[in-house]
Amino acid sequence: MHSDLELPDGAALPDQGAMFMGEKGKLLLPHFMELPRLIVDGAYVELDQELIDSFQLGAPIRDYETEGKKHYHQFVDACLGKATDQCSVFLLSETD
Numbered sequence: 001m002h003s004d005l006e007l008p009d010g011a012a013l014p015d016q017g018a019m020f021m022g023e024k025g026k027l028l029l030p031h032f033m034e035l036p037r038l039i040v041d042g043a044y045v046e047l048d049q050e051l052i053d054s055f056q057l058g059a060p061i062r063d064y065e066t067e068g069k070k071h072y073h074q075f076v077d078a079c080l081g082k083a084t085d086q087c088s089v090f091l092l093s094e095t096d
Helices: 049-054 071-079 088-093
Strands: 017-021 026-030 037-040 043-045
Antiparallel strands (some): 026 037
16 A cells, blocks of 8 residues: 555555545545544544534435435536536535
8 A cells, every 4th residue: 555545543444435635634535434534744633623514514324325315426417407406526616
């Protein structure tokens, strides 16, 4: 494994997810059952809870079949102009 992907305290990477590399740190975004984790200088750092709450994302979905829409379906529907609600990908991009 590349050293940039190592997690604090020797923790294992989630089975699915993404790692965003920035100039000041990294953001680990697990794709299932976990909230994002900010890593700065090799240690986890608490995320700004007020910022997280501003996205109104709710609790992590534990069972996609019964609790939530498939995010990739939301994305495609939004790209095609067929979305009945807002896609989370576009909600996050609106903050820039």
